[in-house]
Amino acid sequence: MSESRSDAASPRAYQIIARCRELALYSEVAGETTRTFLAPSTHSVHALLSGWMKAAGMQVRVDAAGNLRGVLAGEWPNAPRILIGSHLDTVAQAGAFDGILGVVLGVALVEELTARSHTATTFDPKLPFTIEVIGFSDEEGVRFGKPFLGSLALIGELDAATLLLTDRNGVSVADAIRDFGLDPAELPAAIVDKSACAYLEFHIEQGPVLESEGLSLGVVDTIAGQTRMQFIFTGQANHAGTTPMGAQRRDALAAAAQWIVAVEQYATECAGLVATVGKVETLGGASNVIAGNVVATLDVRHALDKVRRSAIAHFINAAQTAATARGMTVTHSTSLDQTAVDLDSDLTALLADAATRAGHAAHWMISGAGHDAMIVARRVPSAMLFLRTAAGLSHHPDENVLPVDVEAALATGLEFLQILRDDKAMLKRFIALTSQLKQEDNHA
Ligand SMILES: [Zn+2]
Known part of the structure; x- marks a missing residue:
């Protein structure tokens, strides 16, 4: 997809x-x-973003x-704080937008607010809230497997056990922090300020749905909740010819093949379900040997x-059926069992309202991928x-977004902030909800 200039996108x-x-x-x-x-290289990323943040009046x-944290102070000390963020780390051989776009968009929103406060045409320059733009240091978990x-760290759950995890060079999380010049x-x-009352994350879809529907946002x-498992099928290795x-x-x-087709x-x-057998390995496999272990x-x-x-119960049964039919055994283990996370329904409705006001269809979606929002949501609405992601392609160097879609996201973000600025009762509701989430957390 080209990035040819269209009238619908601003500079x-x-x-x-x-x-x-x-x-x-x-x-x-x-x-x-x-x-x-x-x-x-994260130092350079921080330096560039910091420069843009400071020029926009942020501390x-x-x-x-x-985590890189830029704060645009509100009208008064301890004003309710709106967080806008995503991550600055990448997978290997990544594209240019996964994560980063959400941080750059956050900075651009602040720049727009600051610019508008100078011209003061449509937007009241005084903000009844503080805006904090956050570039998270890790979301993908590539280096430490977590x-x-x-x-x-933002919600105070980067625990001692995690600090001891090591990368493939034996460097611990704590050492990586020290090596970067931090303590x-x-x-x-690093724990989020008590005044935080809402978190907004912009992110590319990383899938084909919006593009197939012809929608920007x-x-x-x-x-979605997510389970990762391993199955071991044990049969008998033997001579392929005799x-x-x-x-x-x-x-x-x-x-295993029969089971994989049953899973598919x-x-x-089953509506909305995705199940994938992404890796199959034949232990000691050879072209002239019947597979003994998979x-x-x-x-x-x-x-x-x-x-x-x-679905998981069904898949375990299907594996047993496939194994038993051949006089074999199968065992299974679970490495990840992540429950689904509902985002805040009122804040999400407000975001949909903002998209509509900005002239875009508010298409409701489920995220099949995990995001920082699912962690932040434990403490902040x-x-x-x-x-929209061009060709649904992500975690790939060709990852791309359209200028019109970035424009749509920017306009929606501005409307989102404007609604919160105008609707003090709404803002208060999120403040109350945040303290409730924190109390639940303390009692858990
Ligand atoms: Zn991401």
Whole structure:
């Protein structure tokens, strides 16, 4: 998809895209965008973003988890705080927009507010809230195998066990923080201010739905729950030439194949369910040997936990059936069981209202991928806006967004802030909800 200039996008939208592409140049691997938790190139990303933040009138700091935090102070001290954020780390050989776009859009929103306060045409320059733009240091979890290190620090859940995790070079999370020039002892100061009452995250959809519907934006109401499992089918390795077909063969790969097709069929017939066997390995496999042991992964996601759980029960049964039919055994284990997260219904409705006011259809969506919002939502009412992703392609160097869609997101963000500025009762409701979430957290 080209980025040819269209009348519907402002210079600001083109600037946002150019900034994302500029930030993508900072990488730990030459010639591609690979930037894991607190890689040295993160210093350059912080420097660029800090410059833009400061020019927009924000105070900038890097917290002890390496999150970049820019604050535009509201009208009075301790004004309710609206957080806008996403992540600055990437997968290996990433595109230029996953995560970064949400941070750059947050900065652009503040720039728009500041610019409008100078011209003071339509927007009241006085803000009854503080805006904090956050660039999280880790969401993808590439370096330490555990995602969301940045947002966990924000809500005070980056625990001692996590600080001890090591990367493939034996460097711990705590050492990575020190190597970056920060002090893990100061992590408590990374915890979000008590005044925080709402979190907004802009993110590319990373899928084909919005493009197939011909829409710029999607409003996320739920982040799907997710289970990751491993199945081991154990049959009998034997000579491929001398073992006749039929009952004398105990082919673990044939059993796994039957199960994989059963998984696909069930998920196809169950609305909203996605189930994937992404990796299959034949242990000691060879072209002239009947497979004796097969290890297969399973990834299952759905917005309703009960649907996901019953699907898993079905998949375990199907594996047993496939194994038993061939006189074999199968075992399974679970490495991740993440429940679905409903985003705040009122804040999400407000975001949909903002999209409509900005002239865009508010298309409700479920996020099949995990995002920082699912962590922040434990402590602060949260909402998420998806932007159409060209060809649904993400975690790939060709990842792209359209200027008109960036413009749509920017306009929606401005309307979102304007509604909160005008509707004091709404703002108060989110403040009350935040303290309620914190109390529930303390009692949990
Ligand atoms: Zn992301």
